[in-house]
Amino acid sequence: MITASQKPINEIIGLVEPYKKVLILGCGTCVKTCFAGGEDEVAVLASALRLSFKKMARSVQIEEMTIERQCENEFIQEASESIKRNDAILSLACGAGVQALAKRFVKDVVLPGVNTTFIGIQERPGIFTEECSGCGNCGLATFGGVCPVTRCAKKLLNGPCGGSQKGVCEIHPDTPCAWHLIIERLTTLGQLDSLRTYIPPKNWNTSLSGGPRKLVREDHIL
Amino acid sequence: MKLETTPKLTLFHCLNSFEETSSQIDGCEMKTVRMACSSMTKDIHLLKAFEAGADAVLVLVCPGKNCRHAEGGLRARKRVDYVKTILDAIGLDGRRLNIFNTTAKDKGSITEIIRNTIQDLQTMGPNPALNRLN
Numbered sequence: 030m031i032t033a034s035q036k037p038i039n040e041i042i043g044l045v046e047p048y049k050k051v052l053i054l055g056c057g058t059c060v061k062t063c064f065a066g067g068e069d070e071v072a073v074l075a076s077a078l079r080l081s082f083k084k085m086a087r088s089v090q091i092e093e094m095t096i097e098r099q100c101e102n103e104f105i106q107e108a109s110e111s112i113k114r115n116d117a118i119l120s121l122a123c124g125a126g127v128q129a130l131a132k133r134f135v136k137d138v139v140l141p142g143v144n145t146t147f148i149g150i151q152e153r154p155g156i157f158t159e160e161c162s163g164c165g166n167c168g169l170a171t172f173g174g175v176c177p178v179t180r181c182a183k184k185l186l187n188g189p190c191g192g193s194q195k196g197v198c199e200i201h202p203d204t205p206c207a208w209h210l211i212i213e214r215l216t217t218l219g220q221l222d223s224l225r226t227y228i229p230p231k232n233w234n235t236s237l238s239g240g241p242r243k244l245v246r247e248d249h250i251l
Numbered sequence: 252m253k254l255e256t257t258p259k260l261t262l263f264h265c266l267n268s269f270e271e272t273s274s275q276i277d278g279c280e281m282k283t284v285r286m287a288c289s290s291m292t293k294d295i296h297l298l299k300a301f302e303a304g305a306d307a308v309l310v311l312v313c314p315g316k317n318c319r320h321a322e323g324g325l326r327a328r329k330r331v332d333y334v335k336t337i338l339d340a341i342g343l344d345g346r347r348l349n350i351f352n353t354t355a356k357d358k359g360s361i362t363e364i365i366r367n368t369i370q371d372l373q374t375m376g377p378n379p380a381l382n383r384l385n
């Protein structure tokens with residue numbers, strides 16, 4: 030999933046302040062799972078904004094809505110009536126969702142209510158970890174399903190740096206050493222030998238370093 | 252801003268921490284919200300209580316290990332702390348919201364908590380988000 034965290038409320042107030050009617054639009058998929066932009070977060074933010082504007086003696090109408098996915102036109106459509114009757118949309122989806130709205134509603138103001146952070150998982154309730162950097166050329170098969178591109182602080186591809194202690198990365202006691210995990214996992218799988226293969230320097234052209242990427246599926250284009 | 256009207260309190264409580272029959276305390280208007288368990292304390296309900304006019308909101312939950320659902324009180328406390336940060340950020344003052352461990356039998360402590368809240372409101376003043384428009 031894409032993880033995100035809500036922007037500080039005062040930053041959000043600053044963003045929506047110029048408008049009289051604001052739609053807070055949640056997304057019911059990734060950002061809901063990480064407690065940043067689902068139905069519940071929309072309701073809490075709407076309530077906080079109402080209280081805040083009342084305190085400032087400002088009359089701002091806040092409408093609340095959450096759609097299943099803000100990155101798909103099919104779902105975005107459901108919000109078009111609400112978008113029409115408001116002056117601005119405060120989207121609680123990830124950056125992809127915000128831009129999908131902006132592309133579709135060219136004349137409407139779309140504001141981001143969250144900071145999009147990374148591709149990750151919920152490791153345990155309330156704790157999310159980064160697992161993939163979307164490098165465009167996945168090597169998880171070699172690394173026993175643990176990504177050193179993302180989870181090794183130095184992005185090393187040919188073994189650990191020598192700074193890890195008791196399975197912990199030297200950058201932070203909270204960070205497991207990715208290479209420790211890779212070796213443990215390959216040992217369990219009986220595939221430790223796969224580490225004998227030299228991994229050449231990574232070609233970052235397939236990553237964001239090569240500029241904005243596009244995924245084309247010819248068989249789905251009409 | 253000093254309080255010139257009767258303070259309005261909303262009190263959320265779990266089944267074991269408070270008895271509604273003993274709820275009336277002189278000097279305040281009190282609404283009570285009974286929850287089957289303190290784990291049902293939700294950020295949105297606390298904020299809505301302020302939107303509905305409360306000057307202060309209290310959450311009463313059973314002491315630590317007495318919670319029938321083990322972690323209810325802990326969850327409630329975390330949510331209260333979260334809402335306090337929101338109230339502080341928007342200038343409503345997080346001190347308007349508090350959580351206490353009580354048992355329904357200990358009426359003396361509950362009365363004292365409510366009296367102290369009313370007293371604190373004398374210095375904090377009314378809910379600043381109310382009656383500012385029109």
Ligand code: SF4
Pocket residue numbers: 031056057058059060097098099100101122123124125126127
């Ligand atoms: S808009 Fe972003 S947060 Fe929502 S479903 Fe799509 S990718 Fe996930």
Ligand code: SF4
Pocket residue numbers: 160161162163164165166167168169176177178179
């Ligand atoms: S190798 Fe690349 S695609 Fe695979 S998990 Fe790591 S960053 Fe993601």
